[in-house]
Structure formats: C-alpha cells, structure tokens
Amino acid sequence: MKAIVFDRHGGPEVLHATEVEVPEPGTGQVRIRVRAAGVNPIDGKLRSGGGWPIELPSIPGVEAAGVVDALGPDVTDLAVGDEVLGPTATGSYAQFALSSRMVLKPAGLTWDTAAALPVAAETALRVLRLLDLSAGETLLVHGASGSVGGLAVQLARQRGVTVVGTAGAAGRERLGGLGAIAIGYGDGLIDRVRSVAPQGIDAVLDAAGKGALPDSIALRGGPERIVTIADPNAAEYGVLFTGGPEVMIEPAEVADVAKRVAAGELTVPVAARYPLADAAEAQQLSDSGHAGGKLVLIVD
The missing domain is CATH 3.40.50.720 (NAD(P)-binding Rossmann-like Domain)
Incomplete structure (x- = not known):
C-alpha cells in the first residue's frame, strides 16, 4: 500500500511516500481503507522526536475515516463495507489502517469532516468532563x-x-x-x-x-479547574496537562458528536485539504500553529 513514512526524526522534510505492507487486523480490530486522515499537532511532535518514544520507520497519523475492509477476531459491531471514523492504532497517513475504536460515519457527513472529528471530539469531551x-x-x-x-x-x-x-x-x-x-x-x-x-x-x-x-x-x-492540552510546562504551574486517559471517553460519545455535526447542530471547520503526497506541506502548516482549523489529507 502507499503510505507516508519517516525513518529519522526532523522537520516535515523527513516525510516521504513509499510502499509498505498492508496491515492485518488483530483481535478486536478492523482494517479500514482510508478515505481521509486528520493532521494533528502530535503528528509533528512525534516526527520531530517529542511526544512518546516510537519505533522507526513510522507512519504518522492517529485518526481517519474510511470503509471497513477486513475484520479481526471478535469484532461483532461492524461489518465489511461499513463507513466509519475514529482513532487508529496504526498510522493513518496510508491507504489502510487498523483500529479497535471505530464508529459508524453518519450518512450526511463528508469524508474530510469525518476525518477531522475523532481527536477533536474526544479531546473536547475529555476536557469538559475534567473541568466539570x-x-x-x-x-x-x-x-x-x-x-x-x-x-x-x-x-x-x-x-x-x-x-x-x-x-x-x-x-x-x-x-x-x-x-x-x-x-x-x-x-x-x-x-x-x-x-x-x-x-x-x-x-x-x-x-x-x-x-x-x-x-x-x-x-x-x-x-x-485549569486544563491545558498544549503547554508542556503545566506541571511548573500546578496545572493539569491532559493528553490521554485521565477520563475515558467512550466511542459512543464520539459517535454522538458525529451525528450532531451531520445534523448541523455542531461544526468542525476543515481549514485545508491536501492530497496524501503533500503530507509534509500539511504538517508544516500544522507545526506553525496557525492552521485556523483542522487539516485533512485526502487519501483515497
């Protein structure tokens, strides 16, 4: 399959297109044929050597929207051919990705908006829950x-x-x-x-x-009652930095946000769309902090 890969840490220029093996779904996982992938600040941090340790070479991307292509053992809530969105367990800057937390994409939701939703929805819901x-x-x-x-x-x-x-x-x-x-x-x-x-x-x-x-x-x-998702110096101020499991947001809650976006009750602006081959350009804009909304790669 076609994928964007980096085999050393650095700036957006280390990203390059290549052919890699199609991943096989494990227990509880589905494989999706990616239609669009979200670009997030964490993608650039991991590429540059920040975030958490990762194995190289690596495919960036943590969220996608696409069509279920294959089922792993013990998957009962989705079927091949379902249109879905959610976080990915493998890099989403690729033609195929694996996930155990996909939810059905509402029929009225475009692929680019669907790919822009999972991380934003999960994070916003988590922060609001923490702030109570x-x-x-x-x-x-x-x-x-x-x-x-x-x-x-x-x-x-x-x-x-x-x-x-x-x-x-x-x-x-x-x-x-x-x-x-x-x-x-x-x-x-x-x-x-x-x-x-x-x-x-x-x-x-x-x-x-x-x-x-x-x-x-x-x-x-x-x-x-101050929460940051972006300032790594939070601990110096006694402020909570959240990037994960302080509270668990269930896939059904993200699915509800997706339905409300499809119904026009909520909006998630897509600032720019790029073909997969232009992932480096998309990450460069993301790294600048001035994207003005979500950036999305159109994969297939």
Whole structure:
C-alpha cells in the first residue's frame, strides 16, 4: 500500500511516500481503507522526536475515516463495507489502517469532516468532563478558534455555560458566530477578560499553549479547574496537562458528536485539504500553529 513514512526524526522534510505492507487486523480490530486522515499537532511532535518514544520507520497519523475492509477476531459491531471514523492504532497517513475504536460515519457527513472529528471530539469531551462545568458558569478558552477549542466552545454553550474565547483576528468573527465572547490574546489579556466577564472565570481550557497559564491562574485565583492540552510546562504551574486517559471517553460519545455535526447542530471547520503526497506541506502548516482549523489529507 502507499503510505507516508519517516525513518529519522526532523522537520516535515523527513516525510516521504513509499510502499509498505498492508496491515492485518488483530483481535478486536478492523482494517479500514482510508478515505481521509486528520493532521494533528502530535503528528509533528512525534516526527520531530517529542511526544512518546516510537519505533522507526513510522507512519504518522492517529485518526481517519474510511470503509471497513477486513475484520479481526471478535469484532461483532461492524461489518465489511461499513463507513466509519475514529482513532487508529496504526498510522493513518496510508491507504489502510487498523483500529479497535471505530464508529459508524453518519450518512450526511463528508469524508474530510469525518476525518477531522475523532481527536477533536474526544479531546473536547475529555476536557469538559475534567473541568466539570455547570450551567451558569463561565469558561475561558485559549485557542478557541482551533478544532478542539471551537468544539469545546460549542459543547459548553449548549450546556448553558458562558464562554470567553481568545483568538487571532481571523478567528474572532467565527467565535462570535459560535456564541462565544471573542477577544484577542497577548498583552493585556487579564484586563480584557475582566472587562467582558466581570463575574469572574470559573474554569479555563488552554488549547493554545502560548504562555497563557500565568494569566489564567491570576484570573482563577489559583491553578484549580485549569486544563491545558498544549503547554508542556503545566506541571511548573500546578496545572493539569491532559493528553490521554485521565477520563475515558467512550466511542459512543464520539459517535454522538458525529451525528450532531451531520445534523448541523455542531461544526468542525476543515481549514485545508491536501492530497496524501503533500503530507509534509500539511504538517508544516500544522507545526506553525496557525492552521485556523483542522487539516485533512485526502487519501483515497
């Protein structure tokens, strides 16, 4: 099969197309023929040698949408030919990938949007659960115009939470349309937040990772109920960094978000689509932190 591979750590230039063996599904796994794959910041971190240790050569990518091609032992909830989306156990920048957590893709969902959903949905749901928000509270979201931040804004608003979101000029107009109070980031943030939320901030999601934790702690009066998915210095501030299993989000919960996106109740913006061969260009934009939404590789 065709796949994007890197056999040494480095910048996007280490990515190259090659032929590799088609993976075989193990117990509880399905193999999907990938139609589209999501590009995430963790892809670039792993490529450059950050994140967790990985074996080389490696195929990047942790989420995909496609068609079930083969079933491993003990798979009873999916069938060959099903259209699905979800996280992958093998790299998704490839024609085929394996997974044990795929869910059915709603019929009205395009392949690119389906591929953009799994990581953003799981992360937004996990963070909101950790923050334990209630109707009437106020949430501050840094990086609110990105895929995780934007979805968290919508889910929180639907729960009756007031949301203040930071974004660049291009993202602030979209945030207003999602029901958030949109403000700029950078110098003077504390005063801007207090001017639009004099009632105070009950919880903070940092999806930007650009030094916002000290201001967040000042606004909260301490590190409690602040969660970051992007700042590796979180422990220095006593703030929770979440990248995994603090709480488990079930596949059915991601499937519910997918249904709501298909129904038009939620949106997940796809900022750009690239052919598989242009994965290096997509990762370069992702690494910059200025994608303005989800990046997707069109595989098949």
